[in-house]
Amino acid sequence: MKIQVWSDYVCPFCYIGKRELEMALEETGFASQAEVEFKAYQLDPNTPVGTTETIHEALAKKYSATPEAMKQQSEGITARAAEVGLEYHFDNMHPENTFKAHRLAKYAATVGKEKELTERLLKAYFTENKRIGDETVLVALAKEVGLEEDAVKSALQDERFAAETLVDMQEAQQIGVRGVPFFVINDKYAISGAQPNDVFTKAIQQVAEEENLKPTLKMFGDDSASCDGDNCKF
Template sequence: MKVEVWSDYVCPFCYIGKRQLEKAIKDSGYEGQVEVELKSFLLDPNTPLDAEESVYTSLANKYNTTEAEAKKMTNNVAERAKEVGLQYNFDIMKNANTNAAHRLAKWAAKKGRGPELSERILKAYFLEGAAIGRYEVLLNLVEEVGLDRKDAQDVLNSDQFADEVEQDILEAQSLGVRGVPFFVIDNKYGISGAQPQPLFNQTIAKAASEAGLKPKLKIVGDNGSICSDGQCDL
C-alpha cells in the first residue's frame, strides 16, 4: 500500500501530520507494509534564500497584525505539536526558502535516505531554529544522515531535481490541492490537513483492508508465566 504526502518544510501542520500518519500506520498494525512517499510543495517560493525574518514578523506582515498577536497565533499550533511529541520553538524560527531542501530530499531519496533527511530537516527547523534555506546548514544535515557532502553540494550548485519538485507541485494542482499537508492513500482516499488522529487510523485501516493487507499480531500483556528454552517461569 502506498501513501503520498505533499508537504513543505516550513509548514507546522506538515510535521504534525507526518507524526499522525506514522502513528496510524503503527497502531493499525501495518508497519512495514506501507510505502510513504514525500512530495514537494512550496508555500512561498519567493522567500529570499538569505531570509532572516522571524516567523512572528512574517505572520504579522501576512495577516496585517502585530508580532504580539502573531505570537499568540502560534500558541495553539505549539500545543497541538506537543500532542504528537513535538516541542516546537517558534521563538527561534525564521522564514526560509525551501526549494533547495526539496531538491536535496529528492536526491536523498535516490540514495535510499529520503525519509531520514526529510525528518532531519523538519527537526532542524521546528525544534532547533535552523536556517534551512541556507546551503551550509543543509549540507551539515546531509552529513548527519550519512550522505556525501560533496555530492549534495553538486546538487545544490546545479538545477538537479528541480524538474521533480515542479512535477510534484503540478500533480498537486491537478488534484486540487490548495494547502498542505495533503495525503493520498492508495489512490483511493485523500486527507487534507492534520486531521484528528482517529480519521488517520480509520482511513489507513480501511485502505489496508481493501488492499488485502493483514495487520501484524499485537502482543498484549507481559511475558510472565511462560516456558521457553526448556525452562518455565514458576
C-alpha cells in the first residue's frame, strides 16, 4: 500500500493528520505494509527567514484580523491536537520558511531517515517552538535522528534536493492540491485535510480489500505455555 502525503512543517493540521493516519494504520493492522512517502509543500514560500513577528501577528496581518482573534483560533487547534496526543504551543511560535527543511528531508529519504526527521521537525516546531528555518537548528535536529553533520550541511546546499522539493510542489499543482495535508493512497484515493480517524480507516480498508491485503497480526503475551513439534514451553 503506497501513501503519499503532501504537507508543510508549519501547518498545524499536517502534524494532526499525520498522527491520524498513523493511528488508523495501526488500528487496521496495515502499518507494516504501508509505504508512506512525504511530499514537499510550502504554504508561504515568501516567508522571511528569522522574522521576529509572532505567528499570531503574522496571521492577523494575513487575514485582516487581530492577534487576539488568531490566538483564540489557535486554542481550538491546540485542543484538536491534544485529541491525538500532540502538544502545541502557539504563543512563542514564529512563521518559518520551510524550503530548507523540505530540502533536508529529501536527503534524509536517501538514507532511510525521512520518517524520523519528519516527526522531529514537526515536534520541534509545534511543541518546542524551534526556528526550523535556520540552518543551524536544522543541522542540530538532523543529528538527533542519526544524520551526520557534514552530510547534512552538504545536503542543505545540494541543488539536487532543492530540485526534488520543487518537483513535489509542481506535482501538487498538477493533481489539484489546494491545501495540506493531502493524502493520496495507491494513486487512486485522495483525502484532503486532517480528517477524523474513521475516514482514514475506511480508505485503508477499501484499498486493502482491493489489493487482497491481510492485516498483520498483533501478538499479546509471549509464547510460553505452548507446544511445537519438538517441545513444550512452560
